[in-house]
Amino acid sequence: MEKIVGRANMMAAYQRVMANKGAAGMDRMTVEQLQPYLKEHWPRIREELLEGRYRPQPVRGVEIPKPGGGMRQLGIPTVVDRLIQQAVHQVLMPLFDPGFSKACTASVRGAVRTMRCWPRERMWLRGDASSSTSIWRSSSTG
Known part of the structure; x- marks a missing residue:
């Protein structure tokens, strides 16, 4: 504090x-x-x-x-x-959230949360963000 x-x-x-x-x-x-x-x-x-x-x-x-x-x-x-x-x-x-770049944007649609970091990385979360079963995946789609 x-x-x-x-x-x-x-x-x-x-x-x-x-x-x-x-x-x-x-x-x-x-x-x-x-x-x-x-x-x-x-x-x-x-x-x-x-x-x-x-x-x-x-x-x-x-x-x-x-x-x-x-x-x-x-x-x-x-x-x-x-x-x-x-x-x-x-x-x-x-x-x-040390990895969240200023070049990133995030969105929530239903149970899928998406974070895009330009120019290449896209990550998404499926499931409840507070759940231990949530899975972040990364892809190199642009």
Whole structure:
């Protein structure tokens, strides 16, 4: 957790959240309001994170149109929670998925999960991703 809340990681997460912009969550805080808020509240938030007491805020639900018609529910976390999510992601992603290249894309269709790494590799997973019987296969189709 020290690495997650470390200054360099948090600054990188902050830059990413600012670049992504995004809508305000339940608290209606915008990304432009994040820096002054953190100047006042970061010591408390950091302490809560390190002690395991931090609790994310509820997400704001909005409905957005689906491309094929109809609507779908979208949850929008607060800007502070997006910052923390990004910081956690930056530390954990390289540990849990070191082989996932930035040139890769992933998709899920039914029970088959596909990951393509351009220009050559394609991997797929058949079965439940949480199951010990899942099988990753690789091919060199382009």
